[in-house]
Amino acid sequence: MFCKITKKKIKPFMSFGKMPIANGFLKSKNFKKEFFFNMEVGFSKDLSLFQLNDHPKPKMMFNNNYPFFTGSSKIMVSHFKNYADWIKKKIIKNKINKKKINLIEIGSNDGTFLKNFKNHKFNILGIEPSTNVAKISKKLKINTKNIFFSYKNSKKFKNFKKKTDIICAANVICHIPDLIDLIKGVDNLLDKKGLFIFEEPYLGSMYKKVSYDQIYDEHIYMFSVNSIKKIFSLNGFDLINAIPQITHGGSMRYIVGRKNEHEIDKNIPKLLLQEKKNNIDSFKGCIDFKKKCENSKKKLKKTIKNLLAKGKSIAGYAATSKSTTILNYCGINKKHINYICDTTPNKIGLYTPGTHIPIVSVDYFRKHICDYTFLFAWNHKKEIFNKEKKFLKKTKWFAHIKL
Ligand code: JHZ
Numbered sequence: 001m002f003c004k005i006t007k008k009k010i011k012p013f014m015s016f017g018k019m020p021i022a023n024g025f026l027k028s029k030n031f032k033k034e035f036f037f038n039m040e041v042g043f044s045k046d047l048s049l050f051q052l053n054d055h056p057k058p059k060m061m062f063n064n065n066y067p068f069f070t071g072s073s074k075i076m077v078s079h080f081k082n083y084a085d086w087i088k089k090k091i092i093k094n095k096i097n098k099k100k101i102n103l104i105e106i107g108s109n110d111g112t113f114l115k116n117f118k119n120h121k122f123n124i125l126g127i128e129p130s131t132n133v134a135k136i137s138k139k140l141k142i143n144t145k146n147i148f149f150s151y152k153n154s155k156k157f158k159n160f161k162k163k164t165d166i167i168c169a170a171n172v173i174c175h176i177p178d179l180i181d182l183i184k185g186v187d188n189l190l191d192k193k194g195l196f197i198f199e200e201p202y203l204g205s206m207y208k209k210v211s212y213d214q215i216y217d218e219h220i221y222m223f224s225v226n227s228i229k230k231i232f233s234l235n236g237f238d239l240i241n242a243i244p245q246i247t248h249g250g251s252m253r254y255i256v257g258r259k260n261e262h263e264i265d266k267n268i269p270k271l272l273l274q275e276k277k278n279n280i281d282s283f284k285g286c287i288d289f290k291k292k293c294e295n296s297k298k299k300l301k302k303t304i305k306n307l308l309a310k311g312k313s314i315a316g317y318a319a320t321s322k323s324t325t326i327l328n329y330c331g332i333n334k335k336h337i338n339y340i341c342d343t344t345p346n347k348i349g350l351y352t353p354g355t356h357i358p359i360v361s362v363d364y365f366r367k368h369i370c371d372y373t374f375l376f377a378w379n380h381k382k383e384i385f386n387k388e389k390k391f392l393k394k395t396k397w398f399a400h401i402k403l
Helices: 028-033 074-091 131-139 179-189 203-209 225-233 267-277 283-309 321-330 362-367 378-387
Strands: 014-020 036-044 049-052 101-106 122-127 164-170 190-201 237-245 251-258 314-317 372-375 396-398
Touching (some): 014 321, 036 283, 049 225, 074 164, 074 190, 074 378, 164 179, 179 237, 225 237, 237 267
Parallel strands (some): 101 122, 372 396
Antiparallel strands (some): 014 036, 036 049, 190 251
């Protein structure tokens, strides 16, 4: 395999086996036509960059049927409101006299984040390649372009050329294979003093929790502070701050600006040192992680086998993208799990990718409680347990990681 940035040869250090499209929930008539790819991961030592070897073409993942809606979690909706408030207070304070602030979101999904900027002070632009989710954002009267973000497409936004104060993204930059092209696009749009701010699942949190389910087709990279610093500094930008977030089981908010235009926060050397201590910046971290994943798989398979041998029934809660990795990697399918419930209307009535477990409504879960429930949206535990108060004691909740 080759590093997607340096193009140098690297050796994959782990394979998760054949994987379908993580969000490719499907009808039974399409079982035979399913697409699979070999999900291997490698680590570029030069950039300290954790990455997938192969991945499906972006259009196979982001199209007119994208079934993930940012607004599906109330806690995430309030996280994005806080993120927007933070930008308004901390970042925009020095632009107070500016008539209008130009703000772009890459991967704006259903507009959950951008709707917080719908007022006279902002010129906003959402860029979203999945047509169905972009439609929701357009309905909210958010200026949304239904295209992939790229350098070529960035030239279409003439009013924003070198004039954008803030470019934001959340859980999107790791989905973009050509990061150099992305940076060229950002460079084309960003003002001299502008900031590029993005949040992504954090490699350090994934290692710590052994939450290997963060790895799937859409997540081409798992970033660390070190890798982001290196990639951007090679391309004319400084990483000026990084702020840990609790979302999605541990994320990092990165703040990037043009080289030598901003002061670098003290957080950066602190986080880099922490990453060094915890082997997040080296190949050793990968090998430790691999061993932990293999043990976690063995343990989960054994737990499920024992439960079924005792005649216990098992349900799943939330058909997340992450669940596709757990189910396919551990060989768990409809013989082991009766159903997975989910709140997303577009997923209900379909089957899980590769493992073909039926997806049902949450109402069905409440009426057909199983002895055990696998919480696939472990990152939304607080929100879900709050919703399912009445059912907390009626089933035993578990996951592949400690809940
Ligand atoms: P959730 C998605 O991953 C995809 P997923 C994407 N690639 C990404 O990076 C992350 O988000 C950020 C259901 N649910 O948020 C709804 C309930 O059923 O962990 C959704 O189907 N009940 C862009 O899919 C799924 O969980 C609930 O109360 O792993 C979303 O899972 C809640 C809160 C969610 O993301």
